[in-house]
Amino acid sequence: MSGEHDEVRVPQRVSTPLTAPYWEAAEKGNLLVQVCIDCGRLQLYPGAVCRGCWSEHLRWRSVEGSGTVWTTTVAEVPGHPAWRDAVPYCIAIVELDEGPRLLTNIVGCDPYAVGVRQRVRLVRAGDHEPGPPLRFMPC
Amino acid sequence: MSGTAIVGIAELPPRRSTPGTTTLELLAKVAVAAVADAGLDHLQIDGLVCGPQVGETPQHVPATVAEYLGLRPRYAGMVDLGGATAAAMVWRAGAAIAAGMCTTVLCLLANSRDPAAPRRSPNRNPIREFDVPYGASGANQAYAMVAQRHMADFGTTTEQLMCVPVKERENAQLNPDAVFHGRTITLEDVRRSPMVMAPLHQLEMVMPCGGGAALVVTSAERARDLAHPLVAMLGAGEAVTHRALSQAPSLTTSPLAAAIDQAYRQAAIGPNDLDLLAAYDCYSILLPITVEDAGLCDKGEGGPWVAEHDFSIASRLPINPHGGQLACGQADLSGGMGHVVEAVRQLRGAAGARQVPNAELALVTGNGATFSEEVALVLAAGER
Ligand SMILES: [Zn+2]
16 A cells, blocks of 8 residues: 555655756765865865855865764654654764765764764765765775 | 944855856855955854755854855854845844944845746755765754764763653653653663664654744843742853754864853853753753853763763753753754743742742853854843
């Protein structure tokens, strides 16, 4: 029987021409950060200005995707019903070795085993699991 | 308000279409131009007023704009007065400066327009784009991540967090209007309630309710002739640092610290002077961080402090005698106004069975998004 349970879809991905290169790289397993040409600051998420000096001169730089868990949680009751079959899953904020932070999922391990300050790396194309790009796994 | 001056201006040339741009991107462009016109550095901007952004950012607009611009304003707001919005922003900015809340306010409006796009586009602010794809919708996960970091850094325990709703439920037994009046709970009840986002259990989170709250504010001079004992606002502080948790300057010190510090300074008081704490409490983790940021204990000691502290009206510092939102229920934004209403009620000496004896000075806190948009008020019984 197919009920409403089956009909809740994962929210459609949104992007703009400004952020499209980030997601295009992500689909290939590459993580881009913005670099400010004027002050050298790196930033995620990408925006129209450097949040440090307000320069509009920004370029993309590929980073390796190594970092540490800044904080983490395990979703048992998701905030959106499209994830209810995915629980329990780990939501974490990863601080890249280069500095910027991004919210992501830590996969490939028990979600309750993920801890603050744990080393993680970007999931590579070969590590493929279904789901959004730019997820991380323990080193 | 003759002391207010407009020192920077900018416009983006109107175009029939701005395809592919977001309102946030346009706001950034025009902000850069206006601040450059003023000959100021953006670090000198400490106030921000925005307009509504239907279809892009439905809530928390000032925090979203501030974060996008890397600003950390001490006064932030949204004006929603249609075609009068811009003019309304100007005098509000002047009033905020005159009140000592900030020195320099950026008033920002923009509108992206793409006639080919659906009339009401889906939300497309940074949280929607960068967080939602990972199953991170809503507030629960963000507060859980704040709690997790506090536990990792300071050894705060789940038991210490779980005692917050237990104590607030106890207080609510003197408040017949609380949704949980007549229903006390134990630590074991909290532990057995469903885990929602580790480490937070369902009973450590507010229950959404319907309801409402209102206040009437006037001058101290006018207040003297009115029916109730005067309750004065002695100080206020505001601080906005981020919208998305990934952009927070710190997970364990919140912008409440700066907001409370300013409110204390305006009121010329300190934490030891307080008779009442009306602390915003949408989740258990709010209390340890609030008492730390209010200077009631050292940073990191909030867990043991809330576990040992007596929240009741018999305490040297009662906390949320009405039960707080965790025990009263949260009627959306009016739940936060409940803390102000309770403080006024107590300072009037009109709290009945739950009256705090000799309540003269109260600290009220407000919290928006995830420790993102913070306000503190010092209220007093009578004039000083
Ligand atoms: Zn820069």
